[in-house]
Amino acid sequence: MRKSIIALTILLLFCGEIAMAENAEIRSEGGFFIVKVQIEPSSPVVGTNVVTLTVLGGRSKTAVDGAKIEVVPWMTVHGHGSSKKTRIKEKGKGIYVVENVYFTMTGEWDLLIKIQKDGIEDKVIVTFKNVKN
Numbered sequence: 001m002r003k004s005i006i007a008l009t010i011l012l013l014f015c016g017e018i019a020m021a022e023n024a025e026i027r028s029e030g031g032f033f034i035v036k037v038q039i040e041p042s043s044p045v046v047g048t049n050v051v052t053l054t055v056l057g058g059r060s061k062t063a064v065d066g067a068k069i070e071v072v073p074w075m076t077v078h079g080h081g082s083s084k085k086t087r088i089k090e091k092g093k094g095i096y097v098v099e100n101v102y103f104t105m106t107g108e109w110d111l112l113i114k115i116q117k118d119g120i121e122d123k124v125i126v127t128f129k130n131v132k133n
Contacts, residue, residue: 024036024037024126025037026124026126027058028058028115028122028123028124029122029123029124030058030120030122030123031058031122032057032058032115032120032122033055033056033057033058033064033115033117033122033124034055034056034057034058034061035053035054035055035056035113035115035124035126036053036054036056037051037052037053037111037126038051038052039051039052039101039128040052043130043132044101044103044109044128044131044132045103045131045132045133046103046104046105046106046131046132046133047102047103048084048100048101048102049101049102049103050097050098050099050101051071051097051098051101051111052095052096052097052098053069053071053095053096053097053098053113054094054095054096055067055069055094055096055115056094062094063092063093063094063095064094064115064117065090065092065093065094066090066117067090067096067115067116067117068115068116068117069088069096069098069113069114069115069116070088070113070114071086071088071098071101071111071112071113071114072086072111072112073086073101073102073103073109073110073111073112074109074110074111074112075103075104075105075107075108075109075110076108076110077107077108078105078107080104082101082102082103082104083102083104084100084102085100086098086099086100086101086102087099087100098111103128103131105131106130106131106132106133107130107131108127108128108129108130108131109127109128109131110125110126110127110128111125111126111127111128112125113125113126
């Protein structure tokens with residue numbers, strides 16, 4: 001029961017636009033940001049993956065530097081996250097590399113992404129439909 005409540009809370013916190021991931025471009029829930037997503041390997045696998053996010057202003061479409069970004073891998077169908085914590089490195093020009101994106105099993109995974117910049121907070125959910133071994 002407790003896991004279900006935690007899963008529901010996380011989903012409600014991150015109920016922004018959901019998009020398929022491979023080389024996706026997604027507008028954040030509030031429209032403040034546009035996020036371009038690339039994953040390596042190009043077909044996500046069980047184990048460690050690297051995701052590159054390019055964050056642009058929702059209106060200006062210019063690079064957003066200096067944002068605080070949180071990324072949580074989440075398997076909605078089972079109501080659990082990953083066993084490892086992601087690490088984010090800012091590269092400049094709106095590019096953020098998310099290391100240690102660890103998928104623990106095959107299936108559909110979401111990346112719950114929270115972006116904070118200049119007092120604005122917005123969210124994006126990116127879905128990887130078919131994580132394989």
